[in-house]
Amino acid sequence: MTLTDAAARDAVASALAAPPARLGVAVSGGSDSLALLHILHDWATGTGTALYVVTVNHGLRPEAAEEAEMVRRVANDLGHDHTILTWHWDGTGNLPDRARRARYALMADWAAAGDIPEIALGHTADDLAETLLMRLARGAGVDGLAAMNARRRQGQVTFLRPLLSLRRPDLRALLTRRGVTWADDPSNDDPQYDRARARAALTALEPLGLTVESLATSARNLARARDTLSAAAAAQVAGMVRAEAGDLVIPADQFAALPAETRRRALLAAIRWVAGGDYPPRGAAMLRLMDAVAAGKPMALSGCLFATARGELRIGREPAAVAGLVCPPGTDWDDRWRLEGPEIKGLSIRATGESGLALCTDWRETSLPRTTLLAAPAVWKGDTLVAAPLAGRPEGWSATCLRNVKQYLSCFSAH
Missing domain, CATH: 3.30.465 (Uridine Diphospho-n-acetylenolpyruvylglucosamine Reductase; domain 3)
Structure with a gap:
């Protein structure tokens, strides 16, 4: 059954609860994300939503820069602002994992800086099926096998996946009807990568009834089981x-x-x-x-x-994990603490640490564990401890934990 433009628009509209004033769109130049951009362009025309397109160039292929520029041209031709973000791999760690984490972090920072509350991603039902196969191979449990969420919060930004009900071949057919070409990443067919092997396996599994549609349905069923288990655990x-x-x-x-x-x-x-x-x-x-x-x-x-x-x-908090965190008063330290006190120039918020706790002679009277106090925030002026509210030296300062x-x-x- 052919995916019509109207059906594609309806699928996107149902995934977006309410039209935001500003919406980011992550576009790599591949078929899925380019289709997402065109569908969102059609949808946004009647909603008043301003689209802001972003492309992350990982610098891993010579063609990547050219593909990013291609996306810029497409976005600009449609009348949308476009930004290219760059990331360079240092050669350490698992490349796909490092690239994915970097991509999300870069986009989240870009959106937060531009007052863009949501970013749409081009994941499809094919991605659900491929991910399920990859995680089956790793012996994943319910959470690992469950479908990726249609909405996921990261920092101040929500990532949306409005195409999860749609198939990649249908999206490519939509682009072909419009005369739109896309870039194919060679790594998608490179068997050294898990996802490429999963895509190849899907073709072999189809005669057994293990189709993209059936596997995506299983992933969604597992997502419901995951959510039920999580709710029950929280209640207990x-x-x-x-x-x-x-x-x-x-x-x-x-x-x-x-x-x-x-x-x-x-x-x-x-x-x-x-x-x-x-x-x-x-x-x-x-x-x-x-x-x-x-x-x-x-x-x-x-x-x-x-x-x-x-x-x-x-x-x-592990004391070593916050040993190097520094912020000025008036900002949140470790995204968890807010300290308030006298306005004095040259102050900073850092962990109490060993040197600070050594100056808090009454810390044992707090009844808090030593490790808790080592990781607690304190007020410093250079290397001089000004106050450690949780360790018995408030000196006019208070510390409020922002989480409950x-x-x-x-x-x-x-x-």
């Missing part, structure tokens, strides 16, 4: 957790009595609440963490410190 933990000095505290015996899957989700949500981040730790790391918590042994993971003492599991238990419980459903 809600009555036992409290927030204290930027840490989460749970009675150790009550936590140990929870089902293993609930404990896993509670720890993942804690990492999101304490340290932020857009990607959870890998499965093997989470298994090590669960074993450590069950044994009552301290462990650091993803910028968080997990420790059991006095019958309580405490999850807080309600926000922690919302992290169970953050994907």
Whole structure:
């Protein structure tokens, strides 16, 4: 069945709850994202939404710069502003993973700076099927196999995926009817990459009934199961957790009595609440963490410190993770703390650290763990400690944690 222009517009409209005043569109030059741009252009004409197109040039292929310029021409011809962002790989880590993280971070910063609250991405039903196969090969559980969300928050920006119900061949047919050409990335057919192998496998699996449509449907079903499990886990933990000095505290015996899957989700949500981040730790790391918590042994993971003492599991910031964070008064430190006090020039907010805590002779009277105070914010003037509100030296300063238990419980459903 041919995907008509009207049907494509309707699919996009149903994915966008309300027309925003400004909408970003991520366009690489490939067929999916170019189709997204053309469909959004048709849709926005009747809504008053201003489109801002962005392309990330990873610099990995000689053709990338030319393709980015091609997108600029297409965007400008349609009457939309276009920005090219660049990223250079340093040769370390897994390339596809590093490139993906960098791409999202660059786009999120670009959108925040331009007061663009949402960015539309060109992921399709084909991407759902390919991702499911890739994660099956890694032995992923429900969360890993579940479909990517149609909406995902990162910092101040929401990423939208309005094409998840549509197929890549249909989008290419739409572009062909309009006389629009697209760029093909050779890596999409390079068997050294997981996604290319998954695309090839889909062709072989089709005679068995394992089509893009059936696999995408399975991914959506798993997403509903994931959401149900997350909601149930949050409800179980809600009555036992409290927030204290930027840490989460749970009675150790009550936590140990929870089902293993609930404990896993509670720890993942804690990492999101304490340290932020857009990607959870890998499965093997989470298994090590669960074993450590069950044994009552301290462990650091993803910028968080997990420790059991006095019958309580405490999850807080790892001191080493914030040792280099510096910001001026009046801004949020570690995206979690706001300090207020006398206006004095030359001050900065940094972690209390070993040197600061050594100057807080009454810190034990706070009844807070030493590691919590080491990672807590303090006021400095150069190398001189001015105040450490949480460590017993307020000196007219107060420290407010910007996160609460309600926000922690919302992290169970953050994907």
